[in-house]
Amino acid sequence: MDGRIFRVNQSRALVLDIARLARHVPSFPVEKWFDLGEVAEARSQTSTRISWVTLFLKAYGIASQQSPLLRTHYSRFPIPYFYQSPSCTISLSINRQYAGGDHLFWGRFFTPENQSLLELQSHLDRYCNEPVEQIFKRQLLSSRFPSLLRRLAWWWRLDLQPRERARRLGTGSISVLAGQGVYNRQHPSILTSSLSYGPLEPNGRVWVTLQCDHRVMDGVAAAEAINQIHRAITTEILAELRTLQSAKGKVISFSDAQRKRAA
Secondary structure, eight states, X not given: OOOOOOOOXXXXXXXHHHHHHHTTOOEEEEEEEEEOHHHHHHHHTBSSOOOHHHHHHHHHHHHHHHOGGXXXXXXXXXXXXXXXXXXXXXXXXXXXXXXXXXXXXXXXEESGGGSOHHHHHHHHHHHHHSOHHHHTHHHHHHHTSOHHHXXXXXXXXXXXXXXXXXXXXXXXXXXXXXXXXXXXXXOOOOSSEEEEEOOOOTTSEEEEEEEEETTTOOHHHHHHHHHHHHHHHHTHHHXXXXXXXXXTOOOOOHHXXXXXXXO
């Protein structure tokens, strides 16, 4: 039986662009077990559902304020230079059904460290539920451009517009498949750092990976950054979760929370 040949459609255009550009980023991973048993239990008792990615978004933002290198990127043109953004923008990979198939989009979260968990969850819900043509209009338009024009736009954004680059593309990114019960380690990334984590283990631990651009960060700085994310999620964010616990005060054991957790 013969196979079939079909053209690359717009749902893959931007993904292929990022995969091509990521080959020029000398990234390395730092990894750590996060003990999140208390966080999981507090999350299970909130009156409003808060997703795991919302917790990591805010922790990433807090760490980015504490570690300026997470807000710094490297550019090559017209001469090699570093640009440090005064604030952080986290880009989140989001899979949506569109035009009869899976389509990958990127939602942006501005200064997540200054937003409440409820605000961040509301923004995430919009990216996941609002019509694709409305919430991702700019990305759909970009994906329709010819390849040569997209390459020119990427070059312009990455090397000639440092302020807009941080705001439009993000200072860091998150890409996870924990909701599908799998790890998503060392995915292609064009940013200084990118966070991923696996599913919650029965003992309350989560394996977390932070990819870093070696042109900007060395191992010690990367290790401190992932430790800052861990501290943020187990202190400030845990405390905020406890303020969101249901007024009924229902106590749920960790094993129950584990079975009921959402992606």
